[in-house]
Amino acid sequence: MLFKDIRDYQILFLACFLVLGIGTRDWTIHPEFIAVAIATCVITQLVLSSVSDKGLTSNIRSALITSLGLSLLLRTDDWRTMAIAGFAAIGSKFLFQIDHKHFFNPANFGIISALSLTHNAWVSPGQWGEDWWYVLIFLGTGGLILNRIGRWDTTAAFLSAYSFLEAMRNMWLGWTWDVFFHRLTSGSLILFALFMITDPRSIPDSRTGRMIWAVAIAFLTFILRNYFFLPTAVFWALFILAPFTMLIDTIWTSPRFTWLKERKAINPLLQVQITP
Amino acid sequence: MNKFFRLLVSLLLVVIVVFNFTPAAWAFCGFYVAKADTKLYNKASQVVIARSGDRTVLTMANDFQGKVKDFAVVVPVPTLIKKEQVKVAPPKIVERLDAFSAPRLVEYFDPDPCAPVYNFSKALPTVSLSRPGNRMDLKKDSSLGVTIEARFNVGEYDILILSAKESGGLETWLNRNGYKIPRRAKELLQPYIRSGMKFFVAKVNLDKFNESGEEFLRPLQISYQSVKFMLPIRLGMANAKTEQDLILYILSPKGQAEVTNYRTVKVPSNVNIPIFVKQEFGGFYKSMFEKTYIREDRKVAFLEYAWDMGSCDPCSAEPLNPEELEQAGVFWLNGNSNPPPISPRFRRPYPTSGVFITRLHVRYSRNKFPEDLMFQETSDRESFQGRYILQYPFTGELNCSAGREYQQSLFRRKEKEAQSLAQLTDWKIQDIRRRIK
Numbered sequence: 001m002l003f004k005d006i007r008d009y010q011i012l013f014l015a016c017f018l019v020l021g022i023g024t025r026d027w028t029i030h031p032e033f034i035a036v037a038i039a040t041c042v043i044t045q046l047v048l049s050s051v052s053d054k055g056l057t058s059n060i061r062s063a064l065i066t067s068l069g070l071s072l073l074l075r076t077d078d079w080r081t082m083a084i085a086g087f088a089a090i091g092s093k094f095l096f097q098i099d100h101k102h103f104f105n106p107a108n109f110g111i112i113s114a115l116s117l118t119h120n121a122w123v124s125p126g127q128w129g130e131d132w133w134y135v136l137i138f139l140g141t142g143g144l145i146l147n148r149i150g151r152w153d154t155t156a157a158f159l160s161a162y163s164f165l166e167a168m169r170n171m172w173l174g175w176t177w178d179v180f181f182h183r184l185t186s187g188s189l190i191l192f193a194l195f196m197i198t199d200p201r202s203i204p205d206s207r208t209g210r211m212i213w214a215v216a217i218a219f220l221t222f223i224l225r226n227y228f229f230l231p232t233a234v235f236w237a238l239f240i241l242a243p244f245t246m247l248i249d250t251i252w253t254s255p256r257f258t259w260l261k262e263r264k265a266i267n268p269l270l271q272v273q274i275t276p
Numbered sequence: 277m278n279k280f281f282r283l284l285v286s287l288l289l290v291v292i293v294v295f296n297f298t299p300a301a302w303a304f305c306g307f308y309v310a311k312a313d314t315k316l317y318n319k320a321s322q323v324v325i326a327r328s329g330d331r332t333v334l335t336m337a338n339d340f341q342g343k344v345k346d347f348a349v350v351v352p353v354p355t356l357i358k359k360e361q362v363k364v365a366p367p368k369i370v371e372r373l374d375a376f377s378a379p380r381l382v383e384y385f386d387p388d389p390c391a392p393v394y395n396f397s398k399a400l401p402t403v404s405l406s407r408p409g410n411r412m413d414l415k416k417d418s419s420l421g422v423t424i425e426a427r428f429n430v431g432e433y434d435i436l437i438l439s440a441k442e443s444g445g446l447e448t449w450l451n452r453n454g455y456k457i458p459r460r461a462k463e464l465l466q467p468y469i470r471s472g473m474k475f476f477v478a479k480v481n482l483d484k485f486n487e488s489g490e491e492f493l494r495p496l497q498i499s500y501q502s503v504k505f506m507l508p509i510r511l512g513m514a515n516a517k518t519e520q521d522l523i524l525y526i527l528s529p530k531g532q533a534e535v536t537n538y539r540t541v542k543v544p545s546n547v548n549i550p551i552f553v554k555q556e557f558g559g560f561y562k563s564m565f566e567k568t569y570i571r572e573d574r575k576v577a578f579l580e581y582a583w584d585m586g587s588c589d590p591c592s593a594e595p596l597n598p599e600e601l602e603q604a605g606v607f608w609l610n611g612n613s614n615p616p617p618i619s620p621r622f623r624r625p626y627p628t629s630g631v632f633i634t635r636l637h638v639r640y641s642r643n644k645f646p647e648d649l650m651f652q653e654t655s656d657r658e659s660f661q662g663r664y665i666l667q668y669p670f671t672g673e674l675n676c677s678a679g680r681e682y683q684q685s686l687f688r689r690k691e692k693e694a695q696s697l698a699q700l701t702d703w704k705i706q707d708i709r710r711r712i713k
Contacts, residue, residue: 025539028656077656122654129539129576174443174466178646182537229503231536231652 006148007061013141014068033082034071040086041067048094069107081118088113103245112239125231128187142194151198157211161218192234206254312561313378320521326605328529330503333605337370338493348479352468354502364431364494369603373525375593377581377635379662381557386670389682420445432485436477440469507649519641526634532582532656533634539576543662550693551666552711563701575644578637582660586629
């Protein structure tokens with residue numbers, strides 16, 4: 001059933017952002033690259049799930065979310081780079097997993113692969129600008145999803161820790177406060193906080209674990225951005241800290257998130273329909 | 277599931293439709309007729325940044341309009357600078373870059389519709405010296421926490437490299453040594469001191485200037501190695517009341533550069549406009565820029581030109597030769613103009629000169645640009661230019677049916693051009709229609 005799975009909303013929202021971005025912000029984006037991203041992600045997902053021991057649980061929704069995420073964030077002028085990113089993104093789910101849990105965010109893994117393996121990929125951190133109404137749209141749509149999957153804590157921990165660090169730096173350097181607000185209202189940062197570090201399948205399971213993990217990402221992002229001047233700091237921070245998910249999960253244990261469970265929890269009436 | 281796919285397909289269709297309605301970059305040709313260069317603006321700072329890896333060569337055109345002896349400049353720089361890292365560049369070089377990359381007007385002429393058919397396929401704070409001619413006392417003033425790291429002379433400039441522990445001390449030092457700095461400079465100097473930056477301070481050595489025989493002050497060129505790819509603009513806004521224009525030429529071996537902490541937006545381009553604009557192209561561009569700037573809420577950087585420097589189409593000026601590129605700060609060519617190695621799988625379909633230019637136009641003001649400009653280079657090699665098209669109608673005799681159709685289409689075309697012009701600028705549509713007739 002359509003729109004009974006929360007991921008359908010996620011797909012809808014990401015697709016809307018893409019349309020919004022292309023329509024109102026002039027991005028150097030090629031339509032055929034979006035098709036390449038979708039095709040590579042879906043095909044990789046289908047092929048790998050058919051050969052893996054998991055059997056054919058074709059997870060098209062996740063593959064679509066990943067491909068839309070890649071289209072929104074990754075910029076390139078070569079379709080092969082997009083294909084590499086899509087393949088790496090989905091491949092990482094199958095290669096880097098412990099006890100059937102993958103720990104890299106697929107889209108983030110795809111972005112880092114493209115940035116480090118090819119010469120023609122980049123990310124435009126300034127692409128959304130700093131408009132309040134974008135921040136509101138992201139907060140509204142992201143909030144709706146996070147509310148249902150119960151991962152508000154991660155976004156809140158990340159944003160508060162990052163804001164705190166930036167505020168301290170701003171105060172120490174003696175910049176006026178508009179510098180601080182300008183840095184925090186970046187559409188790209190908000191989008192990352194709401195949609196990328198909240199993927200319930202790859203982040204720590206327990207609330208304490210997630211909070212610690214999110215604060216660590218905020219800290220690393222802050223260091224990479226302000227001391228190593230990396231424009232892609234958030235993606236590297238998430239990439240570096242993703243493997244710690246497994247360690248955190250062994251220290252603070254909690255039941256694993258499944259999309260199925262989420263559906264049951266939200267709408268008990270649907271149980272009949274989703275039982276295979 | 278079926279419904280879901282239908283939704284996806286319709287979403288994709290939306291995406292495709294949106295794409296297809298963006299202006300197509302059709303084959304560039306046509307005759308170049310005019311350009312809108314920086315002479316349009318009263319006070320536009322021009323800065324050239326040549327960067328490869330973490331090496332930067334920064335060239336600052338000197339637009340100081342007061343008396344030469346009053347000129348002084350304070351620029352925060354990321355590292356200590358030695359004498360061999362500073363040069364004066366020929367003044368012509370910035371003009372050449374401006375002319376090469378300026379927004380341009382091109383013209384086309386309609387063919388005879390009755391003929392048989394053939395198929396053709398301000399970044400830098402200028403401070404003035406309060407006591408001209410006063411000899412500076414350049415001893416290290418430890419009580420103020422200011423250290424003179426280097427002192428040397430390059431061309432007509434006396435240069436000091438200062439490091440400071442505390443902004444109050446630096447302010448006092450600059451004041452005592454005859455630099456008249458803006459009143460609130462202390463608060464603005466502090467963030468740079470705390471983030472470990474040094475200060476490049478230059479003033480004119482009058483004897484040397486007279487010896488040189490130059491009429492104007494030449495551009496200063498500093499090279500340094502630092503991961504920081506940024507341009508400090510906050511100091512320059514200390515005493516500015518209105519917005520300032522900054523034209524940035526970023527030269528890179530890789531591709532387009534963009535601003536990472538503000539949006540980078542292309543100026544409107546490839547638009548057909550009425551032919552009377554030929555007489556006032558400068559006025560048209562200024563008005564169009566102003567309107568676009570306001571529409572984007574005064575807080576974006578505009579891309580005016582992005583091109584491989586080996587070619588141009590149409591050319592508003594000849595491409596720079598290797599010697600000129602070197603004068604502009606390009607240090608990676610080494611006699612041969614081969615671009616850096618790109619893996620064969622990602623080889624480019626066209627030849628490159630090894631230098632890609634990005635011209636950014638930033639009109640900034642204190643309230644909309646709180647942060648200094650940060651940049652990144654990307655591997656985007658897509659060409660872009662501000663290009664405006666005049667299409668002249670055929671003026672000969674029309675005595676075929678195709679000719680009559682052509683005449684009718686001309687009416688619609690002129691109206692469309694008038695509307696485009698009214699949309700782009702703040703010119704009134706009635707005035708435009710009157711002028712077309």
